[in-house]
Amino acid sequence: MNSVFVEDMDWVNYRERTYDGSQRIIIPVGAIEQHGHHLPLNTDVVIPCHLAKALAEETDNLLVAPAINYGYKSQVQSGGGNFFPGTTCVSGSVLENYLYDVMDAYLRHGNRELILLNGHFENAAFLAEAADRLTEAYSQRGVRVRVYLLSYWDFLDEALISELFPDGFAGWQLEHGGVLETSIMLHIDTARVKMQRAVDSEPASFPPYNVFPPDPDWVPASGTLSSPIAASAEKGALIVDHCVANMVSHFGYFR
Numbered sequence: 001m002n003s004v005f006v007e008d009m010d011w012v013n014y015r016e017r018t019y020d021g022s023q024r025i026i027i028p029v030g031a032i033e034q035h036g037h038h039l040p041l042n043t044d045v046v047i048p049c050h051l052a053k054a055l056a057e058e059t060d061n062l063l064v065a066p067a068i069n070y071g072y073k074s075q076v077q078s079g080g081g082n083f084f085p086g087t088t089c090v091s092g093s094v095l096e097n098y099l100y101d102v103m104d105a106y107l108r109h110g111n112r113e114l115i116l117l118n119g120h121f122e123n124a125a126f127l128a129e130a131a132d133r134l135t136e137a138y139s140q141r142g143v144r145v146r147v148y149l150l151s152y153w154d155f156l157d158e159a160l161i162s163e164l165f166p167d168g169f170a171g172w173q174l175e176h177g178g179v180l181e182t183s184i185m186l187h188i189d190t191a192r193v194k195m196q197r198a199v200d201s202e203p204a205s206f207p208p209y210n211v212f213p214p215d216p217d218w219v220p221a222s223g224t225l226s227s228p229i230a231a232s233a234e235k236g237a238l239i240v241d242h243c244v245a246n247m248v249s250h251f252g253y254f255r
Helices: 011-018 043-056 092-108 121-140 158-164 179-188 233-250
Strands: 024-029 062-064 113-118 146-151
Touching: 024 043, 024 092, 043 062, 043 113, 043 179, 043 233, 092 113, 092 121, 113 121, 121 146, 158 179, 158 233, 179 233
Parallel strands: 024 062, 024 113, 113 146
Antiparallel strands: none
């Protein structure tokens, strides 16, 4: 069986798969960021890479590009901020321009549709700006290209959220290092999750504004913004299955 990963191909095989524009390239974009005491720093990379592979295996015209590992600066109210050792981020302009160049290279190879699969909450606006600039530049040259921007958590429906959080859902921003990410990681990479080190705590509480420079006292000492204790591999499998099924269902061209 042929690999779905661009990095596994030689240039001749890659050219044969992409020269006519029939392939679509999916680019996972994540971050290197603390996720509490129990999850690895590359959680936001591992998850979109796994989902990208699962999507690619649903079709014969989708290839997975190497991930963009470094994301936009961790924010206090959605990632704990940049106070923790290991959190290694870039500015918005750097992420935007780097992604622009990567996407432009794939389009120059002959590809005409790209999918950005985001795994880091803070990335979204800068991915959108890169995609908007790029498609406008190609439109002015008379070349029709399309870029889709997906954040995987947007493909979880309310029924599943209610099932996963029977006591109430605090919101995606507070799920940093919580049940969602921990469950997915338990499902796809159990050996790297240290549940014995997980910290049980109430969801973080923030004022309705940000302040700069950020105040580290706003952030729970563990780095997680909600408790991961209720996470399980079974929940992770359910989340992954729903994400992939809903992506495929919504974007019929994946089939």
